[in-house]
Amino acid sequence: MSTNKKRFVKYSQVEMTQLVLPNDTNQLGNLLGGRLMEWIDIAAAIAAQRHSNRVCVTAALDNLVFHHPIHLGEVVTLRASVNRVFSTSMEVGVIVIAENQLTSDRRLTNTAYLTFVGVDDHGQPVKVPSIHPQSKDEKRRFKEALDRRNKRLAK
Template sequence: MEEKTPSESIVEMTEMILPNDTNVLGNLLGGRMMHWIDIAGAMAATRHSHKTVATACVDSLDFRRPIRVGELITLKAKLTWVGRTSMEVKVKVFVENLKTGELTLTNKAYLTFVALDEEGKPTPVPPLLPETDEEKKDYEEGEARRNARLNKKRARL
């Protein structure tokens, strides 16, 4: 399989926060945010693998500030690490000040997806070829997160 760069997997998704997306305080529901993060991540993993993907793990999700009704958010998803059948995706969420255009990072998540064949079995994906220093760092950190997950899983057995 031919290697692909992280930039080939980039997905950008924009949403306006509506009253139906919020809690009684007018802040975006955490579950709605997690839903959008999962969708953006799955699209990036599908773009890389050209396969159906399933969410295998949400490694971390940070909530840094509330997002309020009427605000505009942009989710940016990009592959950070690839194994034989699994792919790690970093999704960053930015809120946009509609008066100034300033973007503020509000959430960040790392998710792992597994590529599936027509029978629902894990299937190989193209290797990832990090190009920039940041992508190389993301790749190393992604591999470390994978190893930590595997060690934790082994410890439970």
């Protein structure tokens, strides 16, 4: 992407789909929390890197909530979106939807916020281009991301 163009949220959004296989589950046949965290981290990192055109490292993961278990054989869709850029860091929000393909039942199972930092070849933080929210939801997430950052850094 040209560096002069405005970077909108939709340009860097990621949708990633996974099928829950036996090796992804615990003894109850539910998706392992750690496996889901890995998928969340990857989806969010791709969104951060697509936005910034930089290698991005995970600085923080917060508010990861497990609302419902996800079962063996279900399809998991992760949607990741850059909510706001600060200076060298950005907040990425991820939602996770589980789908039972035998019943077409879909449910929101998880949400999470991650902070990524764009880095140079030496792993040093570098400034990331700003992001331009357009829709009502994008503008709401942009606004709320500042409060979350303040709370995150205060911790």
